[in-house]
Amino acid sequence: PPRLNCVAELVDAHVSAGRGARTAVIGEHLGEQMRWTYAELQQQVDRIAHVLRTDLGLVPGNRVLLRGANCPTMAASILAVLKAGLVAVPTMPLLRARELGVILDKANVNAVLCAGALSGELEQVAGQAPVIRFDMPGHADSLEARMAKHTQPFAPVDTAADDVCLISFTSGTTGIPKGTMHFHRDILAICDCFPRYTLKAGADDIFIGTPPLAFTFGLGGLLLFPLRFGAAGVLLEKLTPEGLLAAIERYRATVCFTAPTFYRQMTPLVPSYDLRSLQKCVSAGEALPLATREAWKRATGIAMIDGIGATEILHIFISASGDAIRPGATGKPVPGYAACILDDDGQPVGPGVIGRLAVKGPTGCRYLADERQRNYVLNGWNITGDAYEMDQDGYFYYRSRTDDMIISAGYNIAGAEVEDVLLRHPAVAECGVVGRADEERGQIVEAHVVLKPGFEASPDMVRTLQAFAKDNIAPYKYPRAVRFTDKLPRTETGKLQRFKLRAQ
Ligand code: 3UK
Structure with a gap:
């Protein structure tokens, strides 16, 4: 099978091509700004990869649970897991011991990388899996102390393009987390669809936003997309609406990723900030009400890019930007994806009829649970659980969750x-x-x-x-x-x- 390690493309390729001095990730640590160039990011990733393989003795295919707020070390940890041929299982920072226990068990986790501040809940349930803590200055057994002992480069493990590298759990509007598996090639595929064709991202973009890296919306928008384009991603913890606006101003961010509620909360505050750098605003996670879109346009002059994505598909698969935006509609299938609307018997319906949204593209998932695979993936079409309607021109309109x-x-x-x-x-x-x-x-x-x-x-x-x-x-x-x-x-x-x- 074709070989591919996505981190070789996302990080190493830029350094080899002479872009090692460009900024890759930006964060804040103890109130101080921190910036890593591509060369520095590569070095951090390599050191963590050595810790995983040498200190912990993990072998390709082993699973590593990750837990931490958005920050450069969390980003490097995820990339290191992938580069080392292991499988990343990122978890949302607010999960409690009981929920973490379910994930540890369902995903068969072999080791854990966890921010020191969040390790309490985890250690209660980690069982046999070793827990390595990061962001623990002066701690002899911390990730950072272990990294200091590994100064050699780490060659990316020669994984197959369709080796699993990520198990992502849905946040679950129903409260029950579902595990979805994704491959090395999927990681690059999402970068080469929505951000390339709809967002039209480039090397000078600076990406910023709120979604956690443990949510594929954030993983793509704040880390994978910037890296694919040789651009920079800003990773900030616990953002408030004021905090995000101030950060857009401070870092001259050009692309913002967040959910409709957050745009609503930011709208009245916009006049107090200098947002001239901002060019593109992506809204996803929930339906974007027309009122929210219009108020944001009035406040900033920017036409929001609404996009529906899902953990199963990894990222956004229906969207529109620029002149193609049709208010009220999510948009059209992103280049690379096809979508259709099915009735209850699985037959396609025509324009103007509400039905079940089905999507097909380069990134449909494998569920951890086989019965979900049988019920939600039909002939390669993923059933998203959304009720949608199409118009004569092929625009897709969100109506509700099928169950709602x-x-x-x-x-x-x-x-x-x-x-x-x-x-x-x-x-x-x-x-x-x-x-x-x-x-x-x-x-x-x-x-x-x-x-x-x-x-x-x-x-x-x-x-x-x-x-x-x-x-x-x-x-x-x-x-x-x-x-x-x-x-x-x-x-x-x-x-x-x-x-x-x-x-x-
Ligand atoms: C809903 C939307 C209307 C929809 C996600 C961007 O949300 C993401 O993934 P999840 O697995 O949830 C998927 C479900 O959320 N939804 C998302 N975006 C929209 N509904 N308009 C939208 N623009 O019900 C969908 O089935 O948590 C979003 C990128 C990556 C993601 N994982």
């Missing part, structure tokens, strides 16, 4: 459409719309609303929002129930957890 379609008195209602309208009301900061069981109608539309500061939850406000909805969409879609709350339940990746709203 609200059926009320015989009408199909997409919660996202009702949310989109409510978000246009000046009193509404955030909202989530779900179906609530109802004897008479089967389900009724129920809105969970977070009000902006200065607005009060009251029966009057309920009536105001209901009237506003009826004025702006077909009246049968209006929320018959409105509940006010301080905060909506979201995953670490910014996705609304509707199952939690329904359970309330």
Whole structure:
């Protein structure tokens, strides 16, 4: 089979081609800015790879769980695992011991690399797997202390293009993590689709954003894409909306990756920052409401690039940029991918009919669990679990998650459409719309609303929002129930957890 180690292409190739002095990753450590050139990144990666192979005695195919906030050492650790022919199992920083235990077990983890600050929860459940901690200054057994003993270059392990290199767990809007396996060639394939053709990234771009490296949205957008193009990625921990805006200004970032909620939170703050460097803003993880897109455009002048991606497919597979953006639509299949919409029997439907989104491309996953593979990958088409609709021109429109379609008195209602309208009301900061069981109608539309500061939850406000909805969409879609709350339940990746709203 063809041989390929993706890290040889993402890091070593730049150094060999004379680009070793260019900036690869930027981070902050103890309040200080840190920058690694491609040559420095290569050296860090090589040292960690030696620790994994020599100190820990791991052999190609072994699995290494990674846990840490976004930072250059976390990035180098992931790359080192891949370069050493091992399999990376990145985990979200907020996971607790019980969830980590499930992943350690499902993924058969052989060793762990973990930020010192996050190691407590892990050590409770790691069992036989050795835990090496990083970011532990002065600690004799830390990753850094071990790295110092290895000064030789590390030759990339001669892996096959279709050797597994990454097991990524979905954050799970349902709460149950699913493991998806990806190959060395997939890592390069995502870099050569969305960022090349839709984003049109180049060597002078500086990528920044919020998604954790443990989420493939962040892994691609903040690390793999910049490296593929010889550009730079900014990796920052625990970003607030103010923090991200300040960092865009400080690092003159050109490309931003984050979720719709985060763009909403940044919008009113934009005038206080110098964002002239910013050129492209990618939104993914959740449906992008038109109201959010328009407000961001007014605040920054930038037309957001919405893109749907999934852990299964590794990154974004439907999107549009520039003149091809059609408001309300996610876009068209990214070059390299095909998409279609299927009815419940698996037959393709035509324009204007809502059905199940199916995608095919260079990166469809192998699930860790065989029964998922049988049910969600049909003839090479991945069923994403989303209800979508296509128009005559081949644009794809998100409607809802397949399981979240609200059926009320015989009408199909997409919660996202009702949310989109409510978000246009000046009193509404955030909202989530779900179906609530109802004897008479089967389900009724129920809105969970977070009000902006200065607005009060009251029966009057309920009536105001209901009237506003009826004025702006077909009246049968209006929320018959409105509940006010301080905060909506979201995953670490910014996705609304509707199952939690329904359970309330
Ligand atoms: C939803 C969207 C509407 C959709 C992801 C970019 O989100 C990512 O991966 P996950 O596995 O979730 C996948 C599901 O999230 N979704 C994502 N983007 C959009 N819905 N519009 C969008 N733009 O339900 C999808 O099936 O957590 C996103 C890149 C890599 C990713 N892993």
